Amino acid sequence: MTLRTLCLHAFLSIAALGMNGSAALAQNLGNWRALTAEEEKVRIADISPGSVDPSTIEADFDGNGRKDKALIAINKFDGARGLIVLVHGRVHVISPDGVEASDGLGLAERGSWDTVCGNAFREFHDCTDYPSRVMLKNPGILWIGNGRTSLYFWSRKTKSFDVVLVVD
Template sequence: MSPRPFFLHGFLSIGLLVAAPPAAIAQALGEWRALTAEEEQARIGDTPSGETDPSMIEADFDGDGRQDRALVAVRRSNGARGLVVATRGKVQVIKPEDVEPQDGLRLAAPGPWDTVCGNAFRAFHQETCNDGYPSRVELRNPGILWIGNGRTVLYYWDGKTNRFSGVLMVD
């Protein structure tokens, strides 16, 4: 085998291993599944991987000391894309639909975050902001920034309700 095909084969094999989710994730998502390597490639297109938001992130979102996974996933029954988090051995469906193929995720560091009512976008959301929408949230644990459809939403673990809550950041 010549060096060129050998290196190309090795490079492609590594790429597929990185893009494909571990079997444990696939089994643990119930009615949802992670994006396939082909879906992930179609999602990022020709954009260099370092310049696009990932479709899966990991952190201890619920503060239990264990790594959790947030990911753009596909519902097996109808192919709809949603945002789910595998945490505490359960799948928490945060956004069951309206996730577009190009949408991505980012980690939100613990600390204060200004919502749409606490930043320059307040002028465009006066009615919402006047109805008691929070202008700031304080994250105790890392949060999830969903970036898509022209907006950014911060999802974070709410220990009082034991579920994820979300606030609009950019619209």
């Protein structure tokens, strides 16, 4: 095989991956991988795709003007599901385990968000050192599952994600 033929095969293979694979699969996720089509099918079960929370969302979570991607992913080493976010091409592991097969994601719009200490759930929580509200300057990530919703949002100070509980 000539060098030219070898290069052509490599180019066509990369192009095929880009056209047929998901964007998450084409990106380097380190120790993580995106859900396969079969895993996504199991995740949504018999629910119509339009009425179930997605496993991947995109927004400018860090406020730099470029879209970032949050996704439920599988740890390649132990098979655990986790929540990860790609920011600046770097993988931020938000929750390394505890994500159930039926969990989904939601997009939290900019603005004021009540936490469990700022709504009716405050009766069931110790709110002594917990904020009753957070103000999002950028979109955030809602992790929705098992009767609980957590809100993850980018902290410019720590250059990482903070979290508050919204529903419990």
